[in-house]
Amino acid sequence: MSPKRATSLKDVAEAAGVSVTTVSRLLNGSLELPSETKLRIEKAIRDLKYEPNPHARRLSRGRSDTIGLVVPDIANPFFATLVSAVEEEADKRGLALSLYATLNRPGREISYVTALGRNHVDGLLFITNHPDNGELASLINQTGKVVIVDEDVPDAVVPKLFSDNDHGGYLAGRHLADHGHRRVIYAGGPREMISTRRRSQGLERALKERGEPFQVIRYEGSYTVEFGREAARRFLDESMPATAIFASSDEIAIGLIEVLRAQGVSIPDEVSVVGFDDVGPLHLFAPPLTAIRQPVRALGERALALLLETNWQEPESLASEELLPVEIVVRNSVAPPSKS
Amino acid sequence: MSPKRATSLKDVAEAAGVSVTTVSRLLNGSLELPSETKLRIEKAIRDLKYEPNPHARRLSRGRSDTIGLVVPDIANPFFATLVSAVEEEADKRGLALSLYATLNRPGREISYVTALGRNHVDGLLFITNHPDNGELASLINQTGKVVIVDEDVPDAVVPKLFSDNDHGGYLAGRHLADHGHRRVIYAGGPREMISTRRRSQGLERALKERGEPFQVIRYEGSYTVEFGREAARRFLDESMPATAIFASSDEIAIGLIEVLRAQGVSIPDEVSVVGFDDVGPLHLFAPPLTAIRQPVRALGERALALLLETNWQEPESLASEELLPVEIVVRNSVAPPSKS
Structure with a gap:
């Protein structure tokens, strides 16, 4: 594919009359060879100006790299x-x-x-x-x-x-508060994890600073599509107890939206959703999903x-x-x- | 989290008065220990009914597992x-x-x-x-x-x-042909790869068996979002030379749809799209994407x-x-x- 191919291990092996594995083992220092063979390979390396891939070597200073x-x-x-x-x-x-x-x-x-x-x-x-x-x-x-x-x-x-999880939760909360939301579901991972603790704290701080009554309802599970589906079913079973959901990972958001959509719940008309991660193709979703982007x-x-x-x-x-x-x-x- | 925690390496280490690393190294067979220490650890393992994790062991029959x-x-x-x-x-x-x-x-x-x-x-x-x-x-x-x-x-x-790439291409082609498409873009990976060869062959076979004139235009690049964007730009630059696009990976489909949508091209009203892989959340896209699902x-x-x-x-x-x-x-x- 490349216009001028670099010298390969194979070229060296052919020039020295040995196998590719033998050359690479020599370069790795994992093989004892007859000194004549070794010299022949080393000559082929010099003649062909072969640059060994640094990943295949162990440095002599004893590091594994x-x-x-x-x-x-x-x-x-x-x-x-x-x-x-x-x-x-x-x-x-x-x-x-x-x-x-x-x-x-x-x-x-x-x-x-x-x-x-x-x-x-x-x-x-x-x-x-x-x-x-x-x-x-x-x-x-x-x-x-x-x-x-x-x-x-x-x-x-x-x-x-x-990641600055607390600030991520805060940004989600501020965006929701700006739109008038005061009752928000936090759908996230296990309570013991700092990601959950900090993101939900940030969310609460943003809602609190409005100086009006607010409520954060925590749905805690795992960072999976399956938990997103569960969260949506619980939200529907509880007759939609909030006007917005902060889904604390792409995976949770995917499961959540899937079930809400299948049940005919319109986003954002009936419930607003903010995601977290923004690694997947959220911009292609219907509707495109607002999310906190992790670096x-x-x-x-x-x-x-x-x-x-x-x-x-x-x-x-x-x-x-x-x-x-x-x-x-x-x-x-x-x-x-x-x-x- | 679990109601009754299994005995851990740490429990064994504490009972034997050694570090966790020492126990695990003994189990791995990678550490020579004074026999008194070894006996103490083995006693703790027996007393606590510790079941060593099989992944941490090398079997004596010489396999690395x-x-x-x-x-x-x-x-x-x-x-x-x-x-x-x-x-x-x-x-x-x-x-x-x-x-x-x-x-x-x-x-x-x-x-x-x-x-x-x-x-x-x-x-x-x-x-x-x-x-x-x-x-x-x-x-x-x-x-x-x-x-x-x-x-x-x-x-x-x-x-x-x-995967049965040829049949995947055929299924895409048949679905497009059933809807009346005769001019189709194949947007896929490098020509040398069997995935590209077989998928585009299958696509052609499906169109051919209708017994009507047809055309498959190949856009060949890599299985990436970036190539999907390129393919969309080329499709627009060439004034939409086909009525349907078979995007040969989720990544290609994502880049393609992103650019088509940004340019205001409506899917499927102006161009039909079939994807390949169906690993990502294609069902949440606008519109939900028809795709060949890889096993x-x-x-x-x-x-x-x-x-x-x-x-x-x-x-x-x-x-x-x-x-x-x-x-x-x-x-x-x-x-x-x-x-x-």
Whole structure:
């Protein structure tokens, strides 16, 4: 496809009369070869000006040049996009990425963090999406060189990087309040998670500062399409107890809108909806969904930078928390409450 | 959260007076301990009836109980969902999954396959999304125990698992032909890829069997939102040379619809659109998008089964190709061509 192809591993292998695997194993330092063979390969590398891919090498200074990344639910586009951002950033920095999807199950998280520790990665980015009973925090504290991203593991004493969830909730609340909403459903993840706590706090603060009576009703579940459907059914069963719903993830919003639409509830005429994440194609929805946009690519890039730039010898630099800014993307899913 | 918590690694560690890491390293067989310490930990495991997580163990029969999975573009929900299906299936079978996202770049694919070979995974599921110059095939043939999924690496002699792309194209074509369309744009990936070749062949076959003049115009690019935008701009620049567009991935459809909508082109009144993948929330789009649904979860499950069930000693069982069925999900993005 490219007009002038770079010298490949295969070219080197052919010139040296060995297999591609032999060349790559030599470059990885994982194979002892007869010195004659070694010299022949090295000559082919020089002659062909082959530049070995930095990811396939282990640096002699003893670093693996590999970063580990543990994510809960890779099928969720928010996490998938975050992983992609970390991969891009790792590639720019000449690092490989070992990726583990845990299905958000504690046992699988534990075994993967343990395995990554064993495989001598240079460091670990860790994302969970469920409350911790202390086991994870303990394992993380012992593993060292871990950055926690997106959702907290409260007892872990390592650098942490989150979206500004409180401000996200506030932006959603202010937008709804501006349109006259005073009774709002917060449909979000488990109560123990900081994402839920902070987003719902921000929502309440925005409604409160109007100085009028208001009510936030919490529907707490998980960050899934299925929970979005449940939330919609509950909302209908309870005869629509609010004029607006703040759906705290794309997945929740998708399930919610699906059921509301199937039941003939018009958005925003009968109920307004604000989403959170803005990773999926919300702009193509009917109606286009107003949402808080997470800085998902920036989260991935900054997480890797934190891992590489933290001074891990200084205990006081470990217990840090950094927030990245969010914004509201206004589309057409919020209107004044209906008078009916 | 659970009513009765299972015994954890931490409980064992506390009972034995050692760290969690020490216990897990013992279970992994990666740590030599004083026999007194070892006995103490083993006693704690027995006393507490701790069941070690199978993913953290290496079986004594020398298998790593880890499967490798190489995917091109993890931010694409099709691949993310496929990864999630493989992870679920691996979990059911007590296997861990080492996951590598290659950004669809040949150099990164090569280095990851090489690294996975070095790390002694039990086998590898490999997904690429670009044409191969022979280097990948050669590496795959030397690595052994590789199953190729979703998109071909033509010279690799290993089991292959694809969606029935030809039939998918046929179903799209038949649906369009049923509505009276005879001039159709195929907007898809690179011409060299079997997905593009087979889907456009199926599309042509369906139009051809009507026995009337027809035309398929190919817009070939990549399976990305950006290419979908390009395809829409080209379609408009060429004064809408067809009455329908077959967008060969969710990502392409998203970019395409985004631009058509921004330019005020009405779907399906001015142009009909059929998508492919049906992984994203196409049912919430305006209008809900008719699409060919890929069996993405079944692909993930079957790929793992193929890896585990293939008799790798029998050369004739290696060169196999298996197709999984696709279906059409009819929504509201196809209508008869406008008369204007």
